[in-house]
Amino acid sequence: MLRTLWIRDGEPSEWKEGESSVRAAEPGERVWVDVSGPTADELAMLRERFDLHPVAIDSCLHVDQRPKLEEYRSQLFLVLHKLVVPSEPSEPLGSSELHAFIGDGYLITIQDAELPEVQTVRARLISEPTLRERGTVYAYYLVCERLAHFNFDALDALFDTIEDIEDSVLKQADDDALPELFAAKRRLAAARRLIVPQREVVSLLLESGTAFVDERARPYFRRVLDVLMRMSEAIDTQREILSNVLDAHLSLVSNRTNDIMKSLTLLSAIFLPLSFVTGFFGQNFTHLPFDNVALMWGGLAICLLVPAGMLVWFRSRKWL
Incomplete structure (x- = not known):
């Protein structure tokens, strides 16, 4: 127009x-x-x-x-x-x-x-x-x-x-x-x-x-x-x-990824000694596994105390 x-x-x-x-x-x-x-x-x-x-x-x-x-x-x-x-x-x-x-x-x-x-x-x-x-x-x-x-x-x-x-x-x-x-x-x-x-x-x-x-x-x-x-x-x-x-x-995003990787790494570190303990005492040899109730409870105690000790150590180093 x-x-x-x-x-x-x-x-x-x-x-x-x-x-x-x-x-x-x-x-x-x-x-x-x-x-x-x-x-x-x-x-x-x-x-x-x-x-x-x-x-x-x-x-x-x-x-x-x-x-x-x-x-x-x-x-x-x-x-x-x-x-x-x-x-x-x-x-x-x-x-x-x-x-x-x-x-x-x-x-x-x-x-x-x-x-x-x-x-x-x-x-x-x-x-x-x-x-x-x-x-x-x-x-x-x-x-x-x-x-x-x-x-x-x-x-x-x-x-x-x-x-x-x-x-x-x-x-x-x-x-x-x-x-x-x-x-x-x-x-x-x-x-x-x-x-x-x-x-x-x-x-x-x-x-x-x-x-x-x-x-x-x-x-x-x-x-x-x-x-x-x-x-x-x-x-x-x-x-x-x-x-x-x-x-x-x-x-x-990078910090969040690092936090996730740190958590996974710490979790792997906690389960590493547990894997060793259960794998070692689970071998099928003479005297292994222990045919003893006290030793069984001792093994369970180790499986509980080792992760707990590692958590305390991680916290003292301010990794958690």
């Missing part, structure tokens, strides 16, 4: 659907064209009417772009991502792409799927005329800000999951925690691949010196950059914590 918002100073604005209202802006005009689920014909029309670069238009046809900023002669092309956290912990982290063109007097946003963050900004521009007067670059800042805060909330939910995994691992060294640990590591790696490049995109936008982002807009994008930097640092911190949790889990 294609929607257009024309912004003229002192005049009311409304969103119009269809291609009929799409054209390049005249002096004193600004226009925001928002497209969701674009077709090849719609992109070709936008390319023709706004003189968009064909390489950038071709990128819009493929929903597999990494976050980036490309500067062309008459426009900027930007790609940002919205994190999509599945409800199942075992499922990989997903994302939705937002492509944007910023040029002289126009903003074009292209969504592979309708994003609520863009819908909210569209509605705010209609209800708050002062926001429209700040121009299309400010409108793009509002979209970036909402995407950044949504991604931060999504990361917080992921961090809460990691804390739950950490608590369960430290309480019980169970191999069932390994799939959850590795799934969380994969999600963190995917989040880092999306968030860190977006930080670089906004940083390049501030450092590019392009005329499309004037000095009035730069402080706002610095706020977005600050949020993205905090997200990047939080991801790195959580990755380190998750690695430590994995090391702790492996250490607990």
